Amino acid sequence: MAIERVAVLGSGSWGTAFAKVIADSGPEVVLWARRQEVASEVTETRVNSGYLPGISLPANLTATSDPAKALDGADAVVLAVPSQTLRVNLSAWKELLPPDATLVSLSKGVELGTLKRMSEVIREVAGVDESQVAVVSGPNLAKEIAVEQPTATVIACTDHDRAVDLQHACSNSYFRPYTNTDVVGCELGGACKNVIALACGMAAGMGYGDNTMASIITRGLAETARLGAALGADPLTFAGLAGLGDLVATCASPLSRNRSFGERLGRGDTLAQAQEAAHGQVAEGVKSCSSIRELANAHGVDMPITEGVHQVCHDGLSVRDLGAALLGRDRKHERQ
Ligand SMILES: NC(=O)c1ccc[n+]([C@@H]2O[C@H](COP(=O)([O-])OP(=O)(O)OC[C@H]3O[C@@H](n4cnc5c(N)ncnc54)[C@H](O)[C@@H]3O)[C@@H](O)[C@H]2O)c1
Numbered sequence: 111m112a113i114e115r116v117a118v119l120g121s122g123s124w125g126t127a128f129a130k131v132i133a134d135s136g137p138e139v140v141l142w143a144r145r146q147e148v149a150s151e152v153t154e155t156r157v158n159s160g161y162l163p164g165i166s167l168p169a170n171l172t173a174t175s176d177p178a179k180a181l182d183g184a185d186a187v188v189l190a191v192p193s194q195t196l197r198v199n200l201s202a203w204k205e206l207l208p209p210d211a212t213l214v215s216l217s218k219g220v221e222l223g224t225l226k227r228m229s230e231v232i233r234e235v236a237g238v239d240e241s242q243v244a245v246v247s248g249p250n251l252a253k254e255i256a257v258e259q260p261t262a263t264v265i266a267c268t269d270h271d272r273a274v275d276l277q278h279a280c281s282n283s284y285f286r287p288y289t290n291t292d293v294v295g296c297e298l299g300g301a302c303k304n305v306i307a308l309a310c311g312m313a314a315g316m317g318y319g320d321n322t323m324a325s326i327i328t329r330g331l332a333e334t335a336r337l338g339a340a341l342g343a344d345p346l347t348f349a350g351l352a353g354l355g356d357l358v359a360t361c362a363s364p365l366s367r368n369r370s371f372g373e374r375l376g377r378g379d380t381l382a383q384a385q386e387a388a389h390g391q392v393a394e395g396v397k398s399c400s401s402i403r404e405l406a407n408a409h410g411v412d413m414p415i416t417e418g419v420h421q422v423c424h425d426g427l428s429v430r431d432l433g434a435a436l437l438g439r440d441r442k443h444e445r446q
């Protein structure tokens with residue numbers, strides 16, 4: 111089914127940038143903003159100055175703070191709110207969802223408490239089959255995409271035809287989506303890389319260089335793939351855009367909120383100071399390190415970097431002691 115009208119719910123950095131991607135690809139887009147002043151600014155000036163200052167949004171993108179108006183007649187509903195608020199947000203919107211619309215998750219996290227991936231939360235709250243839920247994940251730093259720097263991504267959906275429809279709705283001269291049916295692998299790649307980026311940031315904050323970064327990235331990928339194997343993901347997904355691609359972009363980029371957050375901790379900031387410096391923008395890994403750790407423990411999967419990041423963020427471990435703990439672990443074979 112051709113996608114002609116899209117609702118994007120959440121007008122932060124990625125919600126706004128992805129709304130622009132879709133509008134630049136053809137469909138009409140209505141962006142929902144929590145705050146009326148953001149919706150008015152986007153509609154009247156075509157700018158979301160709080161999240162994407164200086165970016166001019168296209169004419170086929172309008173905004174509203176009324177979810178009913180955003181969702182009316184939508185062929186696809188894109189969910190662009192933080193992982194830990196998705197359940198509450200979607201519950202409020204549930205009755206307004208057009209019955210056959212594709213529900214698309216942009217959020218990269220694992221829910222605290224339930225340990226569910228975002229597509230699982232969506233299926234549960236909306237009461238839809240998994241074939242109706244898609245995930246967008248890849249090396250997609252919002253600020254680069256907003257200025258139309260070329261990138262690729264993955265649209266994961268168990269229903270290949272639905273993924274292809276969405277692929278058509280968000281393909282343009284700077285954005286190239288690939289399809290994949292491995293929803294589990296794509297979501298785990300997106301959630302886990304935020305935690306690994308926190309660790310890379312911590313190392314950078316301590317003054318360590320590229321050998322350390324490459325070691326954390328590679329061993330971070332190894333532990334992500336171990337979790338994926340336990341949860342039924344396709345191992346090849348982790349070598350793709352939603353695995354290695356997103357991991358490298360996030361761990362290396364000063365634009366990443368997760369890496370920047372970790373860097374502050376590595377320089378000696380407290381969690382509260384790093385949170386304050388984030389100016390309300392979400393660094394998903396700070397919460398997902400705990401849910402991913404719990405998920406790994408429940409499946410008997412060893413994730414030492416994730417465990418260490420959790421201990422730094424929530425158990426008072428110092429970044430220096432995290433480094434020592436990781437280096438001091440039992441020696442082992444690379445494939446273990
Ligand atoms: N920014 C990126 O480059 C990027 C890229 C890919 C994926 N993501 C993922 O997309 C998701 C959204 O990230 P973002 O970058 O847009 O975040 P952001 O911090 O820029 O914006 C979050 C948005 O959610 C809204 N929000 C916050 N709390 C809310 C609540 N309780 N109810 C409703 N809305 C609430 C905020 O008002 C804001 O509009 C995250 O899971 C993130 O990991 C971000």
Ligand SMILES: O=P(O)(O)OC[C@H](O)CO
Nearest residue numbers: 248249250251366367368
């Ligand atoms: O800014 P971050 O750390 O949330 O990362 C942004 C994106 O997920 C990169 O793909």
